[in-house]
Amino acid sequence: MNKPKDFIFKLSALLILAAAISYLFNPVVAAYIMAIGVLGFAAVTFTTPYPGKSLRGKRLFSIQIFGIAFMAISTYLMFVQKNEWVISMLAAAFLLLYTTFMLSREYEKEKKDKE
Known part of the structure; x- marks a missing residue:
């Protein structure tokens, strides 16, 4: 990831954490x-698709998109002041955490198989 995208990604993650606490x-x-x-996080994720060719990696990237959708749902629930936003955010956190680790593992495996 290049430096501006990396900065936006980290800043967006910190804003999401700050929002959860300040709620x-x-x-x-x-x-x-x-x-x-969430807008920053989604923008970076959508503009940085999975670079590999494996079907599993592309599927994991799709799951990551569902995680972002859950974060968007959490945002809506925050605006209407429903406490169910926590459930949606936990689902998003689980999906994003899982896909982050598995995507990097899959990409490394794919690069290793090419060599």
């Missing part, structure tokens, strides 16, 4: 922070 104190502001974070 306890100010739900309205937290929803806007969450929206900015």
Whole structure:
């Protein structure tokens, strides 16, 4: 990943974390922070597709897109001040954590098989 995308990705992740924490104190502001974070996170993810050719890697990338969709649902639930946003965010976190580790493992495996 190049430096601007990496910076946006990390900043977006921090904004999402800050929104989850600040929801306890100010739900309205937290929803806007969450929206900015999710937009940045989604923009970087959509513009950085899986670089390999394996079907499994492409499928994992699709699962990652579902994780971002769950984050968008969480953002909507924050705006309407429904506490169910936590469930959606946990599902997103699980999917994104799993796909992050598995995508890097799959890509390394694919590069190793080519050699």
